[in-house]
Amino acid sequence: MTLSQSYASGFTHRLTFLVRFVNGEPGGLCDFNDQARVRVDTSTVWSASSYSTGTTGWVRVTTGTLGAGSHTISFEVLNITDSACDSYIQADGVQYLGIYKAG
Numbered sequence: 019m020t021l022s023q024s025y026a027s028g029f030t031h032r033l034t035f036l037v038r039f040v041n042g043e044p045g046g047l048c049d050f051n052d053q054a055r056v057r058v059d060t061s062t063v064w065s066a067s068s069y070s071t072g073t074t075g076w077v078r079v080t081t082g083t084l085g086a087g088s089h090t091i092s093f094e095v096l097n098i099t100d101s102a103c104d105s106y107i108q109a110d111g112v113q114y115l116g117i118y119k120a121g
Contacts, residue, residue, distance in 0.1 A: 022092040027084070027114070033058065033091060034080040035112040039066035041073040042097075042105040050098040052105035057092045058084065068098075068105065080115075 039054040055065040056079065064079045095107040 019097075020092050020094045022090050024088060024090040025114075026088045028086050029117045030086060031084055031117065032081050032115040033084070033112065034078065034115055036076045036110045037064055037079055037093070038076045038108050039071060039074045039095075040106040040108065041068045041071075042103040043068040050100055050103075052096060052098050052103075054093075054095045054105065054107040056107075056109070057090075057094065059089055076110075 035056075037056055041052065043050055043052055051067050051069045053065070053067040055062050057063065058081055063081050064077065066074050091112070093107050093109050095105060097104050
């Protein structure tokens with residue numbers, strides 16, 4: 019499942035948000051590698067999976083500098099193979115960090 023939002027900015031900027039992955043694969047009958055990621059345009063800025071991280075706590079993510087123009091932020095979760103043990107991505111507090119000058 020993917021939740022996406024496109025937006026346009028006239029300025030160089032960054033985004034910041036909280037995100038967490040809730041692993042629904044406890045092992046046994048549901049031992050598949052569910053995955054989650056956050057992308058801005060085509061770049062992955064955060065990822066987690068059942069095998070590599072398991073359930074994460076809330077993580078603050080701040081993107082690198084994004085140029086002026088149109089962008090899309092996407093929150094994605096992929097439930098691998100089964101439909102019995104769903105995993106989730108949760109996001110909160112997405113903020114636009116105005117005009118940003120590196121350095």
